[in-house]
Amino acid sequence: MQIEIDDLSRPQIHALLNEHLQSMYALSPPESVHALDIEKLRQPGISFWSAWEGATLLGCGALKELDASHGEVKSMRTPEALRRRGAGRAILTHLIEVARARGYQRLSLETGSMAAFQPAQRLYQSFGFEYCGPFGDYREDPNSVFMTLRLPGLPPA
Template structure:
């Protein structure tokens, strides 16, 4: 597996992010979909990575700088057909290493409260994330759960 910074220009990434947005819209009410589209992921405060197994895109993830000590994980996704093979854990490990290298003291994330998000929440819990209240510009939302990890 190879993880690299990505410029979001390849069609494989467009397809994976479209799958991600479509799935979030199917599961969550419109006001609770916090997934970012291509334009928002190109923001200068976001670094976006992709994971590849040979020529196959097997996952993606991003790290948004909230301030000099706090980052937010965004757009963690593995193609539905390739789940449960370690790409999500590898991407999460990579993002946390990058957050530590930047000197962040904390990394947070927003995820869904529905059962479909349970595997993601279990992955985050397995590396030490704990549940917390909203952070940044988020508000309380019954469709969202917030998690944070002290680094």
């Protein structure tokens, strides 16, 4: 598996992000969907990676800088048909490594609160993410769960 910085131009990426957005809108009310479309993922302060096995896209993930010490995990997705191959774990490992290299003290994320999001929450917990309150521009929402990871070796924020 190869993880690479991605410019969001390939059709496979467009298809996966479309699958992601459709899924989020199917599972959550519109006002509770915080997934980013391609144009928002191209904004300054957001870096996007994809994981490949040859020509097969296995997944993607992004890192948004909230401030100099705090990053946010965005757009974590593996194609429905290619799950359970370790791509999500590999991408999350990569995002955490980049966050540490950038000097972030904390890495946070928002995900859904419904049963369909339990596998994602378990993945994040396995990396040490803990439940927390809203961060950044988020507000309390019964459809959202917020999680954060303090990065080792740095003082708590």
